[in-house]
Amino acid sequence: MKDNIILPSDISGINNTLPKTEVDFIGNNSRIREIYSVINLVSDSTTPVLITGESGTGKDVVARLIHSRSPRAGKPYIAINCAAVPRDVFENELFGHEQGAFTGAISKKMGYFEMANGGTLFFDEIAEMAPETQAKLLRVIESKSLRRLGGKEELFVDVRLLAATNKKMDDAINSGEMRKDLYYRFSVIEIHLPPLRERKEDISILIEYFLSSLCKQQKKNAKKFSDAAFNMMLRYNWPGNVRELKNVIERLVIMCQEDIITPNYLPVNITDSRFQEDTINITVGTSLKNAEREIILRTLNAVDNNKSRAANLLGVSRKALYNKLDRIEG
Ligand SMILES: Nc1ncnc2c1ncn2[C@@H]1O[C@H](COP(=O)(O)OP(=O)(O)O)[C@@H](O)[C@H]1O
Ligand SMILES: [Mg+2]
Structure with missing residues (x-):
């Protein structure tokens, strides 16, 4: 049966x-x-x-x-x-x-x-x-x-x-x-x-990938970002991560008639500098030791653990950064 x-x-x-x-x-x-x-x-x-x-x-x-x-x-x-x-x-x-x-x-x-x-x-x-x-x-x-x-x-x-x-x-x-x-x-x-803001070096590869695949998918001419627009995309902190990046590019591919995407086509939250930097929230009353630890670890994260770049951004020598890390990890 x-x-x-x-x-x-x-x-x-x-x-x-x-x-x-x-x-x-x-x-x-x-x-x-x-x-x-x-x-x-x-x-x-x-x-x-x-x-x-x-x-x-x-x-x-x-x-x-x-x-x-x-x-x-x-x-x-x-x-x-x-x-x-x-x-x-x-x-x-x-x-x-x-x-x-x-x-x-x-x-x-x-x-x-x-x-x-x-x-x-x-x-x-x-x-x-x-x-x-x-x-x-x-x-x-x-x-x-x-x-x-x-x-x-x-x-x-x-x-x-x-x-x-x-x-x-x-x-x-x-x-x-x-x-x-x-x-x-x-x-x-x-x-x-x-999150995307902790692997910022991937933003440009993702932009290239979505731009070319979405232009093809939408049957549009290949487009490029102007340097200024590209830099704004790199500096933005992408709270919606890769999904947000993909959506922004899809919209640009459809809406932008030019072959070069200039900043005036970008959504306002990307061009507004207040949203561009990755921020750290440190509560009032945090000890200097803990604040320093947070700043160091987040900076390292943002530069994919590249100690020279982190030291440069933090304004200390590489050696000083290593000493601080020893204390943090020790
Ligand atoms: N590393 C990646 N490479 C290519 N596309 C990605 C990547 N990460 C996310 N996406 C794309 O971004 C969108 C959101 O990804 P998804 O996997 O749905 O995220 P989540 O499930 O974490 O919310 C999807 O369109 C997905 O194809
Ligand atoms: Mg999901």
Whole structure:
């Protein structure tokens, strides 16, 4: 007898389109290069991976890359935005149900776990998942099997799990949003994506990449930034990270009729100097020692840990900087 199985409903928050081509993950900063090598190492395994970082830093890109580089590349890739799926239907969508499991369950329904079998399931914004559902997810991870709602049979599933969050996990755990045990299961391998303002040397490569790919996509002549406009793009601190950069360029490609993009085409927040510098907030009452530590570490971050450039910006000798770092790290 053939089972009558309903596929999960097409609710928002679910994206099960297979990446058609290899995803581009652009960047040359040392932390990004380290992330490349971690992606290559973890792609072969089935260990869960937690991807963290501010919104727009490329968490989706990394999840897709891990899948497309893995032996599972030809199998399903299902991305679930946990914030967009209503909590009361989440478990039903995830695990499916048997016919008659509840009023209205007129036929058997397959959940995302079964759909992703052999492939990858990506939980975006994992801290938004209800804690009870998190507990059930953990059980599935440990036992590699599940029961459909109302079902007795244990179904074995082979699914690679990825999760992402833009929250500070310590806070989410303390507030009870994120279960500690599930966090520990996922954080065996954690990939943290730095904000764009901490890898400013990548801005020019990203500009070049988006400008050429978006001009092609929009069937426009190749465009270039004037030096002044380019410098403003480099100095801006990009609170929305790579997503914001891409959106700005897409808009310019469509709106700017000239081949050279001059500052008057740029959005006002980029041309306004108040937004251009990366800022450090130091609370009144901070000790000089801690303030100095913050300034030194943030400067090093901004110049990709290049000690000579940092010393130069800080107005001290390289030797003095090394001495200060010894004290900070010691
Ligand atoms: N390193 C990168 N190289 C190329 N494109 C990127 C990179 N990081 C992000 N993007 C692009 O920026 C946008 C936001 O990235 P996304 O992965 O959705 O961020 P997040 O999930 O962290 O909010 C997407 O259009 C993505 O393709
Ligand atoms: Mg995302």
